[in-house]
Structures are given as structure tokens and as C-alpha cells.
Amino acid sequence: MKLLIINGTPKTEGICYSLVQTAEKTALSCDADVEVVRLADLSLIGCKMCGDGWGICYTEHICKYGEKDGFNNLQEKIKDAQAFILITPVYWGEPSEAFKIFMDKLRRTQASKEWDERADQVTYLVGKPIIIVASAGGGGGGLGSTFENIERALTHMEGKPWVFGGVFDYIAVNRWNQEYKRNALSVAVNEMIRLWRTDLIKKDVHPWYKPN
Numbered sequence: 001m002k003l004l005i006i007n008g009t010p011k012t013e014g015i016c017y018s019l020v021q022t023a024e025k026t027a028l029s030c031d032a033d034v035e036v037v038r039l040a041d042l043s044l045i046g047c048k049m050c051g052d053g054w055g056i057c058y059t060e061h062i063c064k065y066g067e068k069d070g071f072n073n074l075q076e077k078i079k080d081a082q083a084f085i086l087i088t089p090v091y092w093g094e095p096s097e098a099f100k101i102f103m104d105k106l107r108r109t110q111a112s113k114e115w116d117e118r119a120d121q122v123t124y125l126v127g128k129p130i131i132i133v134a135s136a137g138g139g140g141g142g143l144g145s146t147f148e149n150i151e152r153a154l155t156h157m158e159g160k161p162w163v164f165g166g167v168f169d170y171i172a173v174n175r176w177n178q179e180y181k182r183n184a185l186s187v188a189v190n191e192m193i194r195l196w197r198t199d200l201i202k203k204d205v206h207p208w209y210k211p212n
Contacts, residue, residue: 002080003083019181032193061116095134
């Protein structure tokens with residue numbers, strides 16, 4: 001399995017970073033082909049609303065500024081990956097700023113394939129299992145709204161809850177539950193990889209679901 005971990009924290013220490021380390025260590029112990037992308041290492045540019053609001057993100061499914069800020073290269077990694085772990089801290093009840101820019105750009109390039117008449121233009125997320133991890137500091141609030149924010153974007157990109165291969169699990173972490181939630185994340189990663197290898201995830205798609 002080619003597993004891509006999207007790291008939305010700019011920090012190299014703390015609870016959220018420890019979750020990135022846990023996910024990577026567990027996946028490697030399962031002999032997965034793992035890559036961690038730290039969004040803070042990129043220079044992602046927020047949407048410029050090219051043209052009338054839709055630029056080549058709509059027609060070519062890449063970002064006009066994607067070569068400059070690294071997004072187009074990251075999207076190729078998403079295309080090649082077979083599963084994902086999305087990890088973000090909670091800021092103001094939402095994902096981190098870098099994570100939001102990433103998801104907004106990905107949604108514009110991938111969700112727009114719904115209206116593309118070319119048969120080969122299928123979103124890069126279809127049929128691929130995803131674990132979403134959110135880590136809240138401070139009082140520990142905002143986890144629910146953060147998950148809702150991410151799930152809404154995934155649904156627009158065909159990461160629908162009724163497609164087994166969409167959201168595999170949600171791991172909600174705060175400073176009080178961090179120890180056992182790290183263990184829960186490790187179990188979830190192990191199980192996702194195990195099920196993927198037995199084809200259970202890839203085969204368990206409801207019969208009425210038809211990818212573009």
C-alpha cells in the first residue's frame with residue numbers, strides 16, 4: 001500500500017506532531033510505503049479566483065499557481081497514493097490555515113471533475129480509505145466542527161461516507177485523552193492497512209455507487 005500522510009501542523013513537537021509520528025511508525029511497521037507531507041514546508045497560495053471564479057482548476061484540474069507553490073506536485077502524490085491519513089491541529093474550531101488552503105485547492109481541482117465529460121477524469125479520492133485526525137489544545141474544543149469542515153470537503157470530492165473507502169475513521173485528540181488516542185490511531189492505521197490488503201475495502205462499495 002502507498003500511504004500518504006498529510007501533516008497540517010507547523011510544529012515539530014507537541015501532541016499533534018506526536019500523532020504524525022505515531023501514524024508513520026505504525027504504517028512502516030506494517031510494511032506500507034509511507035510518505036509524510038508537511039504542509040508548512042510548502043508555500044501554498046490561497047485561491048485567487050482566476051477568471052470568473054473558475055480557472056484551469058475547472059478545465060485542467062490543476063492550479064494556475066500550483067507549480068510555484070508545490071500544490072500540483074502534491075496532487076500527483078495524491079493521485080498515486082492508495083490511502084491517506086489527514087492530521088491537523090484545531091485552530092479556532094477549524095483545521096490549521098495551511099490545511100484549509102490545501103483542502104480548498106484540492107476541492108477546486110478534484111470536485112470540478114463532476115462536470116467534466118471526459119471519462120478518464122475521475123477524482124483521485126474515489127475508493128481510497130482515509131483516516132482523519134484532529135488534535136485540539138487549550139480547552140479541547142472545536143473537534144466536531146473541524147471534522148465537519150474536512151468531511152464536507154471530502155464529500156464534494158467523492159469521499160462519501162457511504163462509499164467504503166471514504167472516511168475510515170475519525171480520531172479526536174485532546175490533552176487529556178492523548179495517550180489512549182495515540183494507541184487508537186495506531187490500531188486504526190493497522191486495521192486500515194490490513195483490510196485494504198484483503199481487498200475488503202476495495203470491494204465493499206454499495207452497488208448504486210458509480211464513479212464518474
